[in-house]
Amino acid sequence: MKPREASVLVVEDEAKLRRLLELQLAEESFQARTAPDAETGLRMLSEESFDLVVTDLKLPGMSGFEFLQAVKRINANLPVIIMTAYGTVESAVDAMKAGASDYVLKPFSLAELVLVIRKELATRQLREENRTLREELGRRYEYKNIVARSPKMQAVLALVERVAPTNATVLIGGESGVGKDLIARAIHEHSRRSSGPFVKINSTAIPENLLESELFGYEKGAFSGATTSKPGKFELADKGTLFLDEIGDVPPPIQVKLLRVLQEREFERLGGTKTIKVDVRLIAATNRDLRAALEEGTFREDLYYRLNVVAIDIPPLRDHNEDIPDLANFFLTKYSQETGKSLGAITPQAMKLLMDFRWPGNVRELENIIQRGVTLSAGTVLDTADIHLDGQTRRSSGGSDHVLPEGTTLEQWEEETIREALRRANGNKSQAARALGLSRNALRYRLSKIGVPDPPENDS
Ligand SMILES: Nc1ncnc2c1ncn2[C@@H]1O[C@H](COP(=O)(O)OP(=O)(O)OP(=O)(O)O)[C@@H](O)[C@H]1O
Numbered sequence: 237m238k239p240r241e242a243s244v245l246v247v248e249d250e251a252k253l254r255r256l257l258e259l260q261l262a263e264e265s266f267q268a269r270t271a272p273d274a275e276t277g278l279r280m281l282s283e284e285s286f287d288l289v290v291t292d293l294k295l296p297g298m299s300g301f302e303f304l305q306a307v308k309r310i311n312a313n314l315p316v317i318i319m320t321a322y323g324t325v326e327s328a329v330d331a332m333k334a335g336a337s338d339y340v341l342k343p344f345s346l347a348e349l350v351l352v353i354r355k356e357l358a359t360r361q362l363r364e365e366n367r368t369l370r371e372e373l374g375r376r377y378e379y380k381n382i383v384a385r386s387p388k389m390q391a392v393l394a395l396v397e398r399v400a401p402t403n404a405t406v407l408i409g410g411e412s413g414v415g416k417d418l419i420a421r422a423i424h425e426h427s428r429r430s431s432g433p434f435v436k437i438n439s440t441a442i443p444e445n446l447l448e449s450e451l452f453g454y455e456k457g458a459f460s461g462a463t464t465s466k467p468g469k470f471e472l473a474d475k476g477t478l479f480l481d482e483i484g485d486v487p488p489p490i491q492v493k494l495l496r497v498l499q500e501r502e503f504e505r506l507g508g509t510k511t512i513k514v515d516v517r518l519i520a521a522t523n524r525d526l527r528a529a530l531e532e533g534t535f536r537e538d539l540y541y542r543l544n545v546v547a548i549d550i551p552p553l554r555d556h557n558e559d560i561p562d563l564a565n566f567f568l569t570k571y572s573q574e575t576g577k578s579l580g581a582i583t584p585q586a587m588k589l590l591m592d593f594r595w596p597g598n599v600r601e602l603e604n605i606i607q608r609g610v611t612l613s614a615g616t617v618l619d620t621a622d623i624h625l626d627g628q629t630r631r632s633s634g635g636s637d638h639v640l641p642e643g644t645t646l647e648q649w650e651e652e653t654i655r656e657a658l659r660r661a662n663g664n665k666s667q668a669a670r671a672l673g674l675s676r677n678a679l680r681y682r683l684s685k686i687g688v689p690d691p692p693e694n695d696s
Pocket residue numbers: 381382383384410411412413414415416417418419523563566599600603
């Protein structure tokens with residue numbers, strides 16, 4: 237509420253001062269109402285709503301102090317400002333202890349009073365905003381199979397809750413293993429489409445030349461080998477949700493087709509002439525920053541904005557490591573049951589190891605570590621000896637000032653890293669791109685930058 241609209245109740249027995257305050261507060265754009273005594277003031281409070289009360293301490297009948305206590309009993313959040321005569325600071329302090337927000341000493345200037353009122357109203361507004369925020373956070377979102385106690389993950393679930401019932405396209409971002417699949421499914425399951433199909437397609441896992449027919453289907457004879465016709469994922473997902481994983485890896489020609497489906501909800505099968513209409517909600521995921529791909533020109537801007545209607549970014553595990561104990565115990569129970577072992581707990585020392593780790597592979601890596609521990613453990617608790625972390629990525633503090641090897645520029649280092657990844661992948665670009673955390677398109681772009689020829693696809 238803006239201060240100008242705030243309504244103020246003034247309780248003052250001295251008629252002249254009361255009238256003056258009423259007029260001057262109105263001049264300052266407050267809605268000012270007055271009462272000559274506490275009893276009248278209380279009656280007015282029960283009949284009208286006020287944002288703030290200003291009261292004299294010395295009143296006939298019920299004292300200002302008793303009035304303050306009564307007001308606080310009715311509404312503890314209503315700010316009360318005390319006016320008191322000079323020389324009675326002690327009573328003002330008592331009033332503050334009893335819940336008054338502030339006080340002014342008579343004689344005061346109107347400017348002084350207005351300042352105190354404004355400050356109080358602003359504080360109250362802040363407090364109220366805080367309270368609604370807290371209440372929202374206080375509302376815990378619970379999804380089976382999703383551990384999310386931390387505020388960061390609660391915020392993710394709050395977004396899921398809000399977006400699930402709509403048909404909005406959702407773009408889920410986050411590093412590998414943070415739970416993008418899990419969240420996509422949760423959106424589907426909490427949508428009105430939950431009784432429809434949830435169809436997933438991973439563009440990285442499918443060879444580029446097959447991706448188009450996988451998505452849109454094909455007619456008999458569309459290409460050599462198409463001996464029958466086949467519906468694509470879009471048709472299979474009709475009345476349900478299509479989850480397009482690794483959207484950043486979709487090659488440009490298919491991006492164009494996707495854009496059309498998103499805009500018009502229709503397409504043709506490969507080699508087909510019939511236009512097919514579908515009712516599909518699209519959820520896309522990417523483990524890289526698509527905006528970087530936009531800048532590199534490997535991802536279409538128009539498609540990006542179509543997909544990015546609602547963005548849900550899942551934080552890496554290291555940014556919400558307060559969830560680690562819950563997650564670890566969740567996986568402990570899961571894999572104890574699966575393996576028929578009776579592992580009841582994780583020792584505090586082992587938990588500390590888990591808490592201190594950086595988890596480059598996020599929740600998936602944590603799940604794998606616990607699964608391995610449970611499988612190999614012979615005891616009844618999971619201890620440090622059962623936890624096998626990759627030593628290199630343990631959280632390190634300090635160390636060398638050099639980020640890059642000495643004498644190397646960032647460009648040289650990037651080029652060397654890319655060449656090394658290609659060598660290790662025996663020239664397979666998909667594999668090299670995966671190792672580098674890049675899409676094939678992004679890798680291709682970087683290769684062209686460093687002048688590596690782009691041979692025809694030898695990807696699998
Ligand atoms: N908050 C969570 N609570 C419980 N399990 C989780 C949570 N987040 C992730 N997991 C589990 O971790 C594993 C990895 O999650 P998921 O496959 O959803 O990650 P992703 O982000 O899709 O990874 P990628 O980028 O590699 O595809 C799954 O087994 C999933 O069930």
